[in-house]
Amino acid sequence: MKRIIFILLYIAFILPIAAKPPKYEVRAAWITAVYGLDWPRTRATSPEGIRKQQAELIEILDQLKAANFNTILFQTRTRGDVLYNSSIEPYNSILTGKTGGNPGYDPLAFAVQECHRRGMECHAWMVTIPLGNRKHVAALGNESVTKRKSAICVPYKREYFLNPGHPQTKEYLMSLVREVVERYDVDGVHFDYLRYPENAPRFPDSYDYKKYGNGRSLAQWRRDNITEIVRYIYKGVKALKPWVKVSTCPVGKYRDTSRYSSRGWNAFHTVNQDVEGWLGEGIQDQVYPMMYFRGNGFYPFALDWKEQSNGRQIIPGLGIYFLHPDEGNWTVDEIERQINFIRAHNLDGEAHYRVKYLMDNTQDIYDILEENYYTAQALQPAMPWIDNIPPTAPTKLSVEHQGDGYTLLRWQPATDNDKRNAPTYVIYGSDTYPVDTSNPENILAQRVQGTEYLYAPIRPWKAKKYFAVTAVDRCGNESNVNQNNQFHCTKHFVILR
Known part of the structure; x- marks a missing residue:
């Protein structure tokens, strides 16, 4: 009992005091393009529109650089459409107002160039399995993967999804990843929604399960399907460019810990993500668990990720959007405690969802980070499992x-x-x-x-x-x-x- 009281006091009172920043730390922000949530606001339909659209991104990057952020998770694929010059999927309509409309420049190439110019890494953030609702898929027309690769797509609850149980799904996703890794100087590829829909017993994959299940339970077969996609993409990326980081942002709680319940919302059971299995196998370089929780919904589960990391980098995603009164009733000291907890237990950094709330300085979060936590630059943590030999000295x-x-x-x-x-x-x-x-x-x-x-x-x-x-x-x-x-x-x- 005394130990529990000490831990609670430690979290409540000691942690809000900002410690000296570490030399090695991931400080990331998600830049969300879907629906223009973070960027862009302007349509690139003219030379002036292109200039304004690019200037909006530069403004975001300049502010993040000024606060010593070092990692940008730039949304590159949304729902079956992309923000780069692809030969496989069409441009996202948010760029020009028209599905497939060419914005007159390559947004991913521009983002990589501008991030590197500021000494920041740029990771291509790719939404993987969801393909959007019926209206969105219809707007993509014949360019939609549901038309071109209908065998690997399934409808479910008025939306379309790639079918993780179909063997060709991993090959299709890898074709998109190959485009990005080969053509662009990205520092990482970051996979979102690499999972099944939550609690989906009626997801339409019964034919594939009968064909490929081989005596496994449905849940285990589905977990194995997602793991095989992760494995296939990881090995594919490393064959192209070993230094490109491969990461996912899974559901924030892996499963129940020995003392704390995930309350029915976890990666392993709810959406069939065996993330600790991926870490143990070494087919992840980084994991950004979406830890948008408070109190005992955060701290014990953050420790669980750390304990099961197998030396790979764990970067909790922090739900700073809950600082906005329309989203939740969080106060900013909650985020401060979480950052200090991350540092005190030697996790590898944190990521902020999403960049709008940093730009808006919601509850002074940007000022607090700049003035109290990110007071000096930080270098990227090393990846000794890929290469541990330092370069020669200048x-x-x-x-x-x-x-x-x-x-x-x-x-x-x-x-x-x-x-x-x-x-x-x-x-x-x-x-x-x-x-x-x-x-x-x-x-x-x-x-x-x-x-x-x-x-x-x-x-x-x-x-x-x-x-x-x-x-x-x-x-x-x-x-x-x-x-x-x-x-x-x-x-x-x-x-x-």
Whole structure:
């Protein structure tokens, strides 16, 4: 009893105090395109419309960058339509107001470019199994997968779905993923609704079950179907680009824990997602469980994900939309407690659903994150199960003052030969020597390409005196530190890395 009281007091009183931010942490936000919920507001039907649509996305990315977010989950596929130039599915009507309408640019290519320009990762967020209601499917016409691949599609409760029990479903989904991974420099592919509809005993797959069930229960067969899709896509992505992260956002509670009930809403039983099985098999790099709950609906289930992670990255999705009075009666300290709990128990970060509530600063959530939690930049956690060998260190760092507070840093590149997985660079600065590269407050920039960086502090009188640079590969491995040599150059000492 005393231990339980201590835990409750810990959560209630100690956790609201923001701790020093970690150096490695995923800070993600979902940018929702379906129905234009987050983006876009403007239709791209003219050069001016294209410019405004792109400017709306840039505004979102600029604000997230200013608050030290580092991961964008950009909606790339919605309900059988997409936001990139696909040879398989049509453009989403939200871009132009017309189904299949070409917006005059490629939104995914634009998002990737702008994220990378700001040192952020861009993950292609793809809704997988649902295909939309009858009206939506009819609007897609002959371009709908229900017309072109009718054998793998089924109607259920006035909507259409891909049939996870059909062997060709995984191949169709992989064809979409292959387009994205091969054509775009995405950092991850992120799968939403990779599951059956909730509590669906009458989902129309009885023919497939009789054909492929092989004595398994219906529930187990369905779980195996989803797992096979996950496995097939994971292996397919790794064969193309091993560093591209594969993730899902499953239902937020895996199943009942030993002490806490999921109250009938969990991944394993309700929607046939065996996520802990995926983690144990190693066919996920990240999992973003949709943990839109409070109190004992959050904390014990977050610990359960961590305990079953098999070393993979667990990034709880936080329901910040409940901060809006039309959505729920949450107060912002609930989100603060959850973030501190995530950090205290060494989970790998958090994702915010959805970006609109950050942009609107609902209950000051954006300000609180910027001023109290994301006060310094964070690097991406590494993926040692893919690659644990750091790149070689850059060398011969030099400093040249340009006047007006500008400082040009140059270095010789890392000598790694894998051009597809070429490292980028992290720039550190400090008022003390040697630069402490373990302190995230010293990170000036990340994902720098090329071999030079122009340092332009916002307040010239607070300009850093000492600098360092490291190389980081796309699996998050950072090069070793070499701080044995110094060079004196117009009042600044420079560290050779």
